Amino acid sequence: MVTERLSMRNMTKTYGTNTVVKNVNFSVLPGEVHALVGENGAGKSTLLNMLSGVTMATSGEIFVDGEKAVITKPTDARDYGIAMIHQELQNIPELTVFQNMFLGNPKTKGGVFVDKDREAKRAKEILFELDPDIDPWEKIKNLKVSQQQIVEIARALLANAKIIAMDEPTSSLTPQEFDRLAQLISDLAKKGVSVIYVSHKMDELFRVCDRATVMRDGQYIDCVNMKDMTEESIVTMMVGRKIEKVSHHSYVTDRVMLEVENLGRVGTVKPASFKVHAGEVLGISGLVGSGRTELFRLIFGLDKPGLAVAKHTRMSREIAGLDKPANGKVIVKGESIKLNDVHEAIRHGIGLVPEDRKLEGILKSRSININMGMPSMSKYTKGGFIKRGFLRKKSYEIMKGLNLRPLDVDRAIGTLSGGNQQKVIIGRWLASGTEIFLFDEPTRGIDVGAKSEIYDAIEELAKQGKAILVISSEMPEIIRISDRVMVMRDGEIVAQLEGEDINEATIGQYSIGQAKKQTEAVL
Template identity: 40%
Template sequence: MQIEMKGIEKSFGTNKVLRGVDFDVHSGEVHALMGENGAGKSTLMNILTGLLKKDAGTIKVDNHDTTYASALDAEHHGISFIHQEMNNFAEMSVVDNMFLNKEIKTKLGLVDQKKMRKEARQYLVNLGSDIDVDSKMGDLTVGQQQMVEIAKSLMINAKIIIMDEPTAALTENETAILFKTIRELRSNSVGFIYISHRMEELWQICDRVTVMRDGLSVNTYQTKDVAENQIVHDMVGRDIGDYYPGRHPHLGEVALKAEHLSGKKFHDISFEVHEGEILGFSGLMGAGRTETMRALFGIDKLSSGKIYVAGKETKLTSPSVSIKKGIGFLTEDRKNEGLITEQSLEDNIALPSIDTFRKHGIIDKKAEDKFADMLIKRLTVKANNAQVTAGSLSGGNQQKVVLAKWVGSGSKILILDEPTRGVDVGAKKEIYELMNQLTDRHVAIIMISSDLPEVLSMSDRIEVLYEGKQMGVINAQGATQEQVMKLATGGK
């Protein structure tokens, strides 16, 4: 299959998102699509797969002018789109999600659950996954849900598979399995459009790369012939320098101390984080990092343990209690837990701070507007204004809105779970610089990250978990990926 898109344009009201994009892909290649958040990558793919209508330009599939009526129409013609924000039904089982609208029937017309379970297990086993197909989707980790989405795309025997940030929530082992699968499918003439902000993946898996900036396709390269600095320059329109701004911490008092915390998926976790410190939490998927922080924040229940905030024992029984104690939590799942996507940026940003805008029981709308506008500018959120819905933004800009919410709340202790997941290289550096600014103002940050270079570069100390247990704490200065991975895999 050969797909060629020429001069694609798309506007939403007065906002011109695509201004003439050229892009092509063919069977048997992996073509990367790179660009900052808001560059128009997802919009271009939504147009290709029939989710949006183009305003101008042409789409040719095997030299024939083509327009798909819907994503299902595109699937029927061999194009699968695995979205960054996964579209599944949390209360349904894995197998029912995988076979939704594709149910296998018996001769009597009944749903053949036994056969569907067998096939679902086989697709997941082929990806090296042992996910229980009878589990509820909502009970899986984000990484496990991503593996199910990848398996679903393989079920339709797609000729072109679009992957939007497929490895953002995967472990190194899962990523290696995914890349092995991609290479095997590529050798069998399947083509891939690969959207990622992980620069190092280009040279691992991609044959070509097209860079987009501000709604335009800037350049297309053979990956073997282009340097990383050139791609970054094309993406942001400038040389970005070092990705990581460097840490020069000045630690204060202990802001939060946890003693012997235990819960459903973690046991006997103790740590402390100081004012002005970034304490990294590292470990493989399922290590218990997120579960520990959810329980600490009051989302889930602790079975035992004590928490001290500013030296005083504190019962953090709910998120509202934690917020009142000056703790903010940027969750891993921004779509379902971090944002109210159908509400405005202003409403989302002001939510934890809403009481500060009340005067005699009435919200001071002018003060709220000023507050939201200030934070949108400070975090360089790309949006027409504060009244657009959070769901209308790109993934990276949604992440900035969640950050703005907690920065604006005045949190003294900030838990960041995968703070740069799905965020482009330019926005990543802005987030790192913001983290440094916050710690310079004596904010204590706990950062969970699956990105080892990020953990090593932005943490002052690193706590490593393995299967719910604490394996050790490493001083980040001079630490290596090998040291962290040894502990993360159960070594001493």
């Protein structure tokens, strides 16, 4: 009988009277890739924090290779061969690759001075098996996100980790980069390393994982073999109910809500022209770095278009795709608006749901109602004072319609799950009277139950006649919600697809350059 590499028994964590993890059992075999799944708030992160020593368990026992492990701090976990790779990478940008790998555990000369040459040599040995193109002397900030993640894995191997927990490791990776990560995980498993894999992306789980432990509301539900399960059966166990798959319904009208004409910025977005109609959901696809987010920033007024085009030579403008002299236009319901002015964009009914909601979308320590009222606070103030009762009432009405859980608008938004934070940001723009919604990766890091609710919200906005633009790196999501799909590559719109052309193969071909750019856009 094989001894379990990891066994967590009756793990419980309470904060005062609130129990967030209750009597959870979790085990992983040597060389196994084991999924830990559940909705946001199910207790997954708390369980892993107890394993990695970030949080002390209230009760329960942990065994590594059959021996009881006492883990009260991160260094204890490291000593037992346990490593954690967080969704938000723990690198220091200004330090080199090898310096990041040896953080907290440096090699020294005579026990005093750091031996950089020894560190770099050892780092190179570890990295050679993972990605020989990574230079140990390169600053970490100059690496791609996927390479930074490999450095995190290398750091774990450097510490002789035999259990590596990965929390949402592909949230910022392209499909091609995920392919590389999947191969790395497979190679680690063949060497006997046990991998705990946390992700909301079902296709990833079925590709890389052997078994899955399902949690719900802080409790253990079941441990299953992935080969015996379907996506639907896993999701049903996670949420405690069957989620009905609803096909997209089109509400597109002939009324043009948004026109973008020749809008570009040197080095990021080549002159872009397109229209979006009332009731339409325009999906924007493309690889990471294709210029999608930068296009949204131009429309919303966060960046200045053109970027002093007159100072560039004609040749440089042509290379950058800005050979036309105009800086471009953003036209809302027939009226051209001032560019590079967020207040102007909001005043004309444009709202942005940003890609990084924690960094750019919310004030974590402030209440839900304050976060909701931020763009339109003038509606809720009198004589310089906030009409808190009015704001609270309006927030409650909107968030009830969006099924916020828990429905407590005085609660700090930072205490909510990612899906519920996203609902608050959507509610913010509803309160502001927004008619043109810019969604940048609206379901990144959100569990399947909340995803379904976000899709329903987008569908309802379209039904109300709003114009909706959605950036997503998830192909099934783009196909699921879009009336039309615009593909970008290298800062340029290369295709606008409708009907049967909206499929993974066609979108993928345009994204990577295997299909030629369309000569005429579909408007």
